[in-house]
Structures are given as structure tokens and as C-alpha cells.
Amino acid sequence: MSISKIKLEILIADDDAEDRMLITDALRESKYKDQISQVENGEELIHFLNGKSNRRPDLILLDLNMPKKDGREALKEIKSDKRLKNIPVVVLTTSGSDDDIEKTYSLGVNSYITKPAGFHDMVDIMNTVCHYWFKISELPQNG
């Protein structure tokens, strides 16, 4: 299967409208034909995942600092929910502090990336992230 035909459903959770715009644009510029959804905080994220439509994104791009329910709390809920914990979560945040990185990994995040300054870097990151999680999803699942 050629990569250009791969379709991933990606969910962006970020309270910053400009960042949602930039991440969406970067995903569109990437090699993947993505279906992209957006939510603005952790509460909406959990609501989306528990919605009646039963939609399971292939990947969640999660900001840490958000109002109502922040990324850490949402992450904790996702990773402690049997039905949701297998969805890969990539934290995409401005904070690069060791403290945040350690804490977030201890909550079970799959990757931790700090938001890059340039748009080209954002496209590169989206390519890498999507490629990686696509490859992982191709591996035989053993429970």
C-alpha cells in the first residue's frame, strides 16, 4: 500500500486557534491524506472520544496547557480507560521543561514534542509522527 493512499484520522486538541490552524495546514502539507478533527480543550476531547458516533481517531495531538480540562488530566483519563488507552497520544506543546516531559511520560504519553518555530519544521514533524504511528499500526497486534 503506497503511503499516499494512507488515510489517518487525526484529532487535534489545542486551545490556541492559530496553532490548530498551523497544525492542520502542516498535516495537509504532509504525505498523508488525513482526516482532521479539532477540539479546544480536554473536556471537549473526552466528550469527542466518548461520543455516540464511537469515532476512534488513529492519533491524538494534544496540547498540555488548556482551560477547563488540561492536557495532563485528559491524558490521564484516556490512558486509564480500557477502550481508549490504545489510541496513540502525542503531546505537542510549547513547554520543553524536563519536569513537564517526565510527568507527561509517567502519565503514559506515546511521544512528547515541543512546538517548533518554523512551519517547515512543523511539516517535518507531522510527516515523522504520522509515518511512525502508521508503521506501528501495521505491526501485528498481539493483544
Add this chain to the structure above:
Amino acid sequence: MQEEITLAALFDYATEGMLVTNSKGIILRINPAAEKMFGYEKGELDKKPVEWLIPMGTRDRHTKHRDGFSKQPHPRSMGMGMDLFAMRKDGSEFPVEVSLSPFNVNDHQYIIAFIIDITIRKQQQDAIRAQKEKLENYSENLKASNEELQNFAYISSHDLQEPLRKIRAFGDRLKMMEYEKMGDQGKDYLDRMLNAAMRMQILISDLLAFSRLTTRARAFQPVNLDRVLSEVLIDMEVSIEKSGAIISRQPLPEIDAEPTQMRQLFQNLVSNAIKFRREGEAPKIDISWRKRVDEYGNELAEIRVADNGIGFEEKYNDRIFNIFQRLDGQKFEGSGIGLAICRKIAIRHGGNIYAESAIGKGSVFIITLKVKQPIPNSPEHTE
């Protein structure tokens, strides 16, 4: 006879107050200094109870103490380190230091008391104490405002990065989508904007790195400086080879330090030596050290990093260590924070940094670092 006269003179002319009482506390003899100290006329206190000289409130206690003393007499001093007060004729009180010595003549017990008016000493002590408290307050305030300033620098530079990131990202986006449609002037403006944004980002991240030196400080641990230098030189292999730099070095010692900061220190000094080389000449960098002891007896490692580069005028000796300070007409890139970071690191490690240089003669950077630091008990050697 001669001896008696001498002793009497000693008693009469002493500046210290002296008086002799019997075991019942009756004053038998008192010298002029004591009379004057207590504000009495000559002879006025003869045969008077010594309690006359004690403030009303403590007289009863004094009588009891005196009885106790008479039963088990031994020389002692009073008032040292505690507030002991005496009373003048006019009722006013003043702090004193008293020493008592018992002696016997013909089976009669007497006590001689030496009394010093310590009003002035007390005032001086109080003044010193007040001054000390003031200084302590001042230094606490200074510490607090320093911390505040450091946090401010950290938080503000962190927050400044956010809008800047957007400027760069949307600028990139604009360039990707519209560049070809723009006129030459428009392209030029956009490129200049993006360049300026990138320069600002370098400044801000350097500022963050600078403030992190203290806001994200870690504990000291034993660090082998020689190994740190080797690692730095391996990391810089490419620029060392490209410039043809020749590096000579002495084995460096082990000291108590923060490993990442030692790395930063050598990284900055070596990369400066390469960056400020003379045109058409391979940089020669010599790293050596010697042991030194500072004026407080602390053992110091004094490290010298010498180069054969362009050097700088002596008048810049201090200025080059200031943050964002760049020298007149300097054509080199960078934010000018490297040496400011070096100085902050040296000071954090109980030392300092100096430079000796002259135009065209190369530069020598001399860094002192304390060899021993107070190390916390936990054997935390992770980095």
C-alpha cells in the same frame, strides 16, 4: 606601710567602681569612682546597705542571693551576657557588670565588688545588633528581589517566544504560498522580516539559557573537568577541523561542580577562541590550569584558555562579560551572551572570570572555580 599606701591609692584612683561590704551587705568602704557612678556625695554611702544600689524591683531577690553567696562564697562575676541593672541616687537605672570576691580578715567575712558601668558598651552592642538586623533584612530583600528578577526574566522570555513562534510560522506559510506572486521588493521585505524574527528567537533563547543557569540550577557533584573538556572537543570536532585549530591541553582536575554548566563553560570558551581567530591563520588554543588559594583559604582551580586570535582592546576587559554586550564594529554573529554565561557559571561556582588581551595579540581567559563545594548528602550522581 608603703604597701598599704599603694593599695589605698589603687582603690581611690581606680576608674572601676569598687566597694567592700561585710557579710550582711553593709558598705564598709567605697571608692570615689563608685560614688560618682551611683551619683552620691563622698561618704554618703558609708555604712549603708548595698541594696541602696539595687533597683527597687530586684532588691528582695538581691538580698536572698547575697545570703546565698555568704554561705558559699567564691569569686564570681555577674551581669555577663545578662541584663543586670544598678540604681543611681536619683532612681535612674543603668546596666552594670559586677564581679564579687569574698575574703576573710580575722575570721570576719568581707566581700569586695568591682562594678563597671556598661551603658556605652550596651549602646554599642545594641547599635551593632540593630545594624546587623538591618543588614540581614536588606540581604533577605535583595535575595527575594533577585529571585523575582530571575523568575521574571525566565517567564518573560518564555512568554515572548510564543508570539514569535507564530510570526515565524505564519511568515514561513506566507513565503510558501505567496512568494512567487510577490514583487522583488515584497520578497525582500518578507525575507528581512523572517530573518529578524529568527535573530530575535536566538536572543530570546539565549536569554532563557542565561536565566536557567540559576532558576534551573542543580546540585553540585564531583566532576572530572578533563573528561568534560574531552567531550566538548568531540562535540566541536567539525568546527575544530574546519578551522584547522590546534589545541594543546594539560590534564584538568576533578572539582565539585554542576556538570552541564562546566560543559557550557568550555563550549563557550573554545568556540569563542575559534570564532575570533585571525584571518588566514589557524587558531591555536592552549588550556592549562594551576592550583590557587583565595584570601579566605578556599582551594581554587585556576583555568587558563589562551588563543592567538584577534584579541580585543584592554578597555573592554570588563564589558565583554556583560549580557548582550557586543564590541564596536563587531562583525561576528551571535547574541553576545556566551561570556555572560561563563561569568555567571564561574560566580555560581565560587570563582570568577577575567580576560587579558590586546588587539592582534590573542586573548587569555582566566577562570577560577572552587574545588570543594557543600554537597548535599544524597548520593545523586545522575545527569
